[in-house]
Amino acid sequence: MVIRPAKLALANGTVLTGQAFGADGEVHGEVVFNTSMTGYQEILTDPSYSGQIVTMTYPLIGNYGVNPEDVESRGLFLRGFVIRELCEVPSNFRSTESLDAYLKRNHVIGIQGIDTRALVRKIRIQGAMKGVLSTIDLNDDSLLGKVRNSPELVGQDLVRGVMPAESCGWDKPLAGIGRPSDFVSGVDNPDPPHVVAIDYGMKWNIPRYLRDVGCRVTIVPGTATAEEVLALNPDGVFLSNGPGDPEPLTYAIDTIRGLLGRKPIFGICLGLQLLGLAFGGRTYKLRFGHRGANQPVLNRLTGKVEITSQNHGFAVDAATLPPEIEVTHINLNDQTVEGIRHRHLAAFGVQYHPEAAAGPHDSHYLFTDFLKMMQGAAV
DSSP: OOOOEEEEEETTSOEEEEEEEEOOSEEEEEEEEEOOSSOHHHHHTOGGGTTEEEEESSSEEOTTOBOGGGOOSSSOOOSEEEOSEEOSSOOOTTOOBOHHHHHHHTTOEEEESSOHHHHHHHHHHHOSEEEEEESSOOOHHHHHHHHHHSOOSTTOOOGGGTSOSSOEEEOOOOOGGGSOTTOOOOTTOSSOOEEEEEESSOOTHHHHHHHHTTOEEEEEETTOOHHHHHTTOOSEEEEOOOSSOSTTOHHHHHHHHHHTTTSOEEEETHHHHHHHHHTTOEEEEEEEEEEEEEEEEEETTTOOEEEEEEEEEEEEEGGGSOTTEEEEEEETTTOOEEEEEESSSSEEEESSOGGGOSSSSTTTHHHHHHHHHHTTOOO
């Protein structure tokens, strides 16, 4: 690979120099980090990273290449990719492409050869911050000026850039390699409950799980109104993950309020935050967010601890939730809200990603809980 210089400039005045891989160009975004040791392709194709430059803490990335089966969306929505060392010769029987070629083909800029431990330490201490990643402007002063003039992530509506343009059906179940051994597939259910999944930037493994527990799934854009959702006559409504700040998404909050008490609702990640806002609560920005595959979460209802996959920079403020809302799950690292449910209405959500199977199967009960809720059973 031809050595090309690249620089990453941060809002705190730091400029890091490394080697480019993937595409050429220049991007701005919020610089964050993910602590997962594997799963970089799922991270790259997760629409929740829209507007962000993602740093991997694991030092060697690209060693098992890229394949079409592990894609989680229709494209790559992150702004840039930061790693310590790129593996140029992947070794895996499922690999069809190198990481370098994959990023180049999808027009995503990567930088390697920087001290990612030092970068992550800065983010942990000072918080996620604005940055500019460039292969075409290598002047430190110029880059820092661009950082200062770049927009903050807070207050932006990033959902409109990642949601689908039109409604569609979903008929793909989980692959056999990803199905839990005790998971009872309902794919052949002759009378499947109909789930309308509101897509704010949904990972594809979510509708796969819904399909696998026996649901018929219709996906609608994140801007769908309550009337449009109800016109599809669903048995339940799913609220997906997605990028950025939930509070500007007033159209989504209004839709959820119009559905509460009329249909069972299940939300994941951004879906939980929007549900919390629809309940009357507030959200706030975390210092550096939760992004990784080993976050411990306590289920207060069962007393069990789940090892979870997470990707979010905002959280629901428990103190602002009304009395009829129960906090069902908490993060054991910082005690933030990881799950909520309404005490009287059929509506619940979790902040983490049960479809990512980090535990690996600690959290797949949530999909069957949603199924039971649609069938009228107490959960």
